[in-house]
Amino acid sequence: MKKDGDSPARVRFAPSPTGHLHLGGLRTALFDWLWARKTGGQFILRIEDTDRRRFDPESMDSLIRGLRWLGLDWDEGPDIGGPFAPYVQSQRQEIYQEKAQELIDRGHAYRCFCTPERLASLRDEQRRAGRRTGYDRHCRTLSDAERSQREAEGISSVIRFAVPLDGVTVYHDLVRGDIQVENRHLQDEILLKADGLPTYHLAAMVDDNLMKITHVLRGEEWLATAPIHKLIVDAFGWEMPVLVHLPVILDPSGKGKMSKRKKLVAGKEFLALVHEFQDAGYLPDAMFNFLTNVGWNFDPEEEVFSREEAIERFCLDEINPSAAALPYEKLDWLNGLYIRGLTPAALKVALVPYLSRQLGLSEAELQKDRKLDVLIPVIQERLKRLDEGADWVDWAYLTSDEIAYSDPKLLIGRKMDAAQSIAMLRAGAALLEEVELFDADAIQEAFRERASELGVKAGNLFGPIRGAISGKKVSPPLFESMVALGRHETLQRIGRATAYLEGLTIEESV
């Protein structure tokens, strides 16, 4: 559905810095960004670091790098500031304390002096009795005298929200419609913890209001707590932002929410963290394209599209409410497609860091390496990920004596014997000595001509030579490979391969 009248939205991506960014988070950020760009609004990055125990200092960096990698830029955030700074919740502590007090004053919250120990044993008891677990609202009914006595004793306390005892709370989710929950099923959630920091329930509601957030996109795991949020917002007398709960991304096995751990399913490894996808050599454009189509659909007939097209068509109310597993094979296909769409020069730039890491050569060295200029155009259509590049070109960075012909099958084609292969290698070598211009097309022409003179199929001639120069049975197109190596090195390898086969033949005949 197209609605051109959407006014500028203010959306926020509000991760908690507790570890590496994973694809589910990235997808949420992507949809946020898409909506902000679509409506000409603002995309805000807010850090929800109110859990001191789980805080991981490394994660901020991971987060920011992940978002930038995908090309998502924010208009307000901890690093660039903005009209509602600070954008880090631990720096907004006083605000939450004030707001919590305000709720107490209005009779919507109360101090709770129950110890974690009492809560735990309460839970145990409830569980044992087969009853539902939850806070028994013990402190909700404390008299003023009792309360001030405990305060005077210096007993530490939290602030809890006072959920209405009866009635029904109705809230609206953009993709699911109205959802209603009876208040008696709700808990008096903690708003402010004993350490003075707020819980999500308070902090997010306060900040969304203060920062004038219009649309809240978050994972489906928040759906169950949405009525509490509605109640809190109502208690403040604020307006509820539009709620959009994004479907959870399922584990590759289809069972359960995707975790941050690499997952092994049927012996295949599935990635989950953004930086892992980056390391594997997925292109940001491909990832953008891919992720946009999980939970939303660009077009039923068109799988490939640009960022601009996605922005133009994206619409929140078309989001699919059902959970989905990532179609990993489709990602590989798309990535291959985007790789093929690169210019060879751009592919070289993208590939060099991977090659450098895997081949142990410096990036500078590789960047000016001529072999790559010959090889990249021919391996381009063979790559699905950038980390596969090294497998295609590593043989070219070996010296001739480092090529190990461990298996004669490499040099002997199907339905051939060693003697025939030797003959083919010799014929090839002779041709390469002769050919004037060491150029792929010219060599190929000469080879084809010779094959037909010899009365053999082209493959019979090419196969042993492929094995000789690459040491592999699968390698880039032959003649470009020769050009990359140069005449001298090519002859060197063919010579060594010939000697290897001759050695075997002699052994056999002894």
Next chain:
RNA sequence: GCCCCCAUCGUCUAGAGGACCAGGACUCAGGCCUUUCAAGCCUGCAACAGGGGUUCGAAUCCCCUUGGGGGUACCA
């Protein structure tokens, strides 16, 4: 257990009562091409979870069942 959400090919999805004996894509299988491997092109396999309603008519609306998921913390 209780609360909430969801339900179309193996997977990602299109489908907002008749245009659907359900469309696209990936995967898979077969074929063409071919210098190995790819890429490309063509063909094929493959789904409305089940049962009741409503309606002249249901993948589409309602109910139940089943299945899956999420939540049930001084975590977010």
